[in-house]
Structure formats: C-alpha cells, structure tokens
Amino acid sequence: MVKLVETSLRDGHQSLFATRMTTEEVVKLAKIYDNAGFYALEVWGGATFDSAMRFLNEDPWERLRADRKACPKTKQQMLFRGQNILGYRHYSDDVVDMFVKKSIENGIDIIRVFDALNDIRNLRQAVESTKKYGGECQIALSYTTSPVHTINYYVSLAKEVQQLGADSLCIKDMAGVLVPEDATKLIKAIKKEISIPLELHSHCTAGVCEMTYMAAIKAGVDIVDTSVSPLSNGTAQPSTQALCTALKGTKFDPQINLSVIHEAEPIVTDIVNKYVKNGLLNPKSLQINPNILTYQVPGGMLSNMIKQLTDQNAMDRYEEVLREIPAVRKDLGYPPLVTPMSQMVGTQAVLNVLNGERYKMVLKEVKDYLHGHYGKSPAPVNEEVRKKIIGDDEIITCRPADLLEPEFEKLKEQYKDLARSDEDVLSLALFESVATAFLKKKYQEDTVETEEFEMFI
Numbered sequence: 001m002v003k004l005v006e007t008s009l010r011d012g013h014q015s016l017f018a019t020r021m022t023t024e025e026v027v028k029l030a031k032i033y034d035n036a037g038f039y040a041l042e043v044w045g046g047a048t049f050d051s052a053m054r055f056l057n058e059d060p061w062e063r064l065r066a067d068r069k070a071c072p073k074t075k076q077q078m079l080f081r082g083q084n085i086l087g088y089r090h091y092s093d094d095v096v097d098m099f100v101k102k103s104i105e106n107g108i109d110i111i112r113v114f115d116a117l118n119d120i121r122n123l124r125q126a127v128e129s130t131k132k133y134g135g136e137c138q139i140a141l142s143y144t145t146s147p148v149h150t151i152n153y154y155v156s157l158a159k160e161v162q163q164l165g166a167d168s169l170c171i172k173d174m175a176g177v178l179v180p181e182d183a184t185k186l187i188k189a190i191k192k193e194i195s196i197p198l199e200l201h202s203h204c205t206a207g208v209c210e211m212t213y214m215a216a217i218k219a220g221v222d223i224v225d226t227s228v229s230p231l232s233n234g235t236a237q238p239s240t241q242a243l244c245t246a247l248k249g250t251k252f253d254p255q256i257n258l259s260v261i262h263e264a265e266p267i268v269t270d271i272v273n274k275y276v277k278n279g280l281l282n283p284k285s286l287q288i289n290p291n292i293l294t295y296q297v298p299g300g301m302l303s304n305m306i307k308q309l310t311d312q313n314a315m316d317r318y319e320e321v322l323r324e325i326p327a328v329r330k331d332l333g334y335p336p337l338v339t340p341m342s343q344m345v346g347t348q349a350v351l352n353v354l355n356g357e358r359y360k361m362v363l364k365e366v367k368d369y370l371h372g373h374y375g376k377s378p379a380p381v382n383e384e385v386r387k388k389i390i391g392d393d394e395i396i397t398c399r400p401a402d403l404l405e406p407e408f409e410k411l412k413e414q415y416k417d418l419a420r421s422d423e424d425v426l427s428l429a430l431f432e433s434v435a436t437a438f439l440k441k442k443y444q445e446d447t448v449e450t451e452e453f454e455m456f457i
C-alpha cells in the first residue's frame with residue numbers, strides 16, 4: 001500500500017493561485033479530509049504564512065490552530081526552509097528553535113525541512129528542534145539534474161539524512177523534471193540504502209508526473225504527494241482521486257475513502273471557480289509545459305522571467321535568456337532551481353542578456369551567495385566569475401548561521417510595543433513590514449472592540 005499526503009491546502013493553491021485560499025476554505029476542506037485516510041495533510045508553511053497576512057489579513061497562527069481543531073485525526077504537515085525558516089535570510093539557531101517549538105505547539109505534527117542547496121548543515125538545527133519538541137521530522141532533498149546531481153549524489157545524501165535522525169526522506173522535485181525511468185533508478189537505489197520511509201513530491205508542470213509517480217510506486221516509494229481535483233494538475237500535484245482509481249485493486253491501493261472525497265468535490269470546485277473568475281488562477285497554470293524538460297527551468301521561474309522581459313520591452317531576447325540560464329547556473333555550481341536560487345539565477349540571466357555583458361550588473365543576493373552566505377554550492381563555482389564579481393573578498397566556508405548571535409530575545413525587545421505573543425514576534429521576525437501592518441490592524445480592531453464593550457458596562 002502506498003500512502004498519500006494531501007497537498008491541496010498548501011502546495012495546491014500555492015502552485016495554482018498564488019496561495020490565496022482563506023482559512024475558512026482551508027478549514028472547511030480539512031474537516032472533510034480528516035475522514036479520508038490520508039497519511040497527512042500539508043496545510044502550512046511555504047508561502048501560506050506570508051500570504052495570509054499580506055493578502056488575506058489573516059493570522060497564519062490562527063489558521064494553524066483552526067486546522068488542528070477541524071482535523072484532529074490526521075497529521076498536519078508543514079514545509080520549512082531550513083535555516084531560512086519561511087523567510088529569505090538565515091536566522092540564528094534560537095529563532096529556528098522557537099519557530100519549530102511554536103509550530104508544534106499550535107498543531108503541526110510533521111515538519112518537512114529542506115535547503116535549496118541540499119547543504120545538510122543548514123538543516124541540522126530544524127531537525128534537532130523538531131525532535132526535541134516531539135515532532136516528526138522529514139528531510140526533503142531538492143531534486144534537480146546536472147553533472148553533479150547523479151544517483152550516487154542523492155544516495156549518499158540520503159544516507160546522511162538517515163544518520164542525522166530524520167524520520168523520513170522526501171525527494172522534492174519542485175520543477176517536475178523527474179522522468180519515469182530516472183525515478184525508477186533513483187527510488188530503487190535510495191531504498192536499497194536507507195530504512196526510513198521514502199516519499200516523492202513532484203509537480204505536473206511538465207506533463208510527466210503521473211507516469212513518474214507510477215514508476216516510483218512500482219520501484220517501492222512509500223508515500224507520494226497528491227492533491228484533490230479539480231485543485232490539482234497543471235503546475236500542482238497529480239489528482240488524488242485519479243491516482244486512487246488507477247491503483248484500485250492493486251497491492252499499492254492507497255485505501256483512501258473516495259466517498260469522503262466526493263463530498264468535498266463540490267466545495268473544491270466552487271473554490272477553484274472563484275479563483276478562475278477573479279483572475280488569480282491563470283488558465284496557463286493548468287496547462288502542461290513539456291519544454292521545461294528541455295530547459296530544466298521550473299514553471300514559476302519561466303512566468304517570472306516573461307514578466308521581467310515584458311516590463312523591459314525585451315521579449316525578443318527570450319530565447320537568449322533561456323540559453324543564459326543554464327550558463328549562470330553552471331557558473332554558480334549548479335544550484336537546484338528552487339527559492340531563493342531560482343529567482344537569483346533567473347534574474348541574473350536576464351541582467352546578463354539585457355546589459356550586453358555577463359555579470360556587468362550583479363544582484364546583491366548573487367554576491368552573498370558567492371561569499372558563501374547561503375552555504376556550500378553543489379559543485380565548485382566558476383572562479384573567474386567569482387573573481388570578476390567579488391574580487392579577493394573573504395569567502396566563508398562554515399555553516400552560515402554559525403556567524404549569527406542568538407537573536408530571539410533581541411527581537412522580542414525590538415517588537416515589544418506591537419507583539420503580544422512569541423508567535424507575533426516570529427511573524428515580525430520573518431516578514432517585518434507585512435506583519436507590522438497586519439498586527440497593527442489586528443490589535444487596533446481589538447482595542448476598538450474593548451472600548452465598545454466598556455461603554456456598555
């Protein structure tokens with residue numbers, strides 16, 4: 001039997017309509033999914049946190065507590081970007097620890113931790129804290145293809161992951177570029193070397209995901225990630241119902257109660273229709289794009305790039321930029337194209353082409369990366385390029401967070417006028433301007449309510 005993790009409540013809407021599902025919608029579905037027999041529901045982390053405050057005027061911590069209440073039987077899972085937590089810089093260990101503690105306290109069971117560069121050192125604190133507070137810790141390895149990202153590379157990392165104490169391992173194919181034959185080889189090779197459960201997370205973006213899942217399942221993968229349709233496919237995960245039906249009667253049958261899912265379908269359909277109508281779900285996201293298998297560029301990165309070129313009135317340079325992306329990636333030591341590396345590589349490629357000279361203008365983030373501030377690159381960077389960009393500057397080779405002093409107490413002091421809980425401090429630490437605006441509004445409303453209440457005493 002293969003187990004399923006249901007992703008529509010996090011990755012599903014993040015991939016299809018910019019993470020705009022509201023807490024009310026999420027909770028309504030979580031309540032039903034609780035009876036379906038999923039191994040876990042992915043409900044939190046990734047972009048849900050920022051998006052709740054920025055676009056929905058909702059407290060992400062409240063969503064988590066509401067989810068937990070609505071869905072008491074099924075494990076709740078979140079996505080956590082190692083030392084970056086859910087933000088874009090490296091945080092000190094005590095902030096990582098506090099975020100893990102509060103996530104578990106508020107209702108998370110499984111934390112899926114990953115690092116864009118697969119630098120294991122950037123995962124260590126999150127793993128340690130998850131175990132300390134009684135959570136289930138999954139480490140995800142970012143999947144990509146390059147001369148260094150061989151099967152042996154993933155097998156040796158998988159062994160390290162198991163040694164580190166992870167409860168399970170996930171191959172996270174964010175771009176959807178894993179093809180069936182490679183999946184068979186990869187899953188078989190990893191399963192031979194580790195005893196913890198192995199999960200596969202991929203996207204339908206390139207149009208091969210269902211075939212890849214089938215190959216992975218036959219090769220012995222223990223868990224796959226799917227999403228209840230119609231909130232599935234396109235740039236999101238394959239359909240939960242379709243996979244269950246395809247596996248029915250086989251030894252892999254996930255044994256999901258489909259009559260429970262049928263109950264949810266009209267609600268899911270209404271939600272999807274709402275986002276089609278308001279324009280947040282671009283029909284393009286529902287189409288497959290096999291070209292990403294050639295360019296190895298994730299779908300989100302392509303649309304970002306098209307926007308940058310259109311803004312610059314330079315769409316005629318599109319093919320040139322597409323060719324420049326693999327060149328920049330090679331110069332940087334083949335980072336997997338996942339946040340924040342995908343934005344960095346994509347934007348730098350656009351700059352290189354539009355400026356008519358490579359690395360004439362360089363992103364600050366690329367400079368930081370070349371200084372070692374994101375961790376170790378998968379392959380050595382191009383030294384000529386590094387020299388051109390940062391000269392003889394010192395390069396750090398330690399774990400980047402080793403250079404950070406504990407900062408939680410400082411943050412608490414800094415935000416003492418606004419934060420009313422440690423959760424608030426964490427929201428402010430991760431997304432300062434968004435959380436400041438959100439919390440000001442939230443507590444102002446509270447104050448108004450209190451005054452009204454007092455008038456009636």
Ligand code: CO
Binds near residue numbers: 011173174201202203
């Ligand atoms: Co994903």
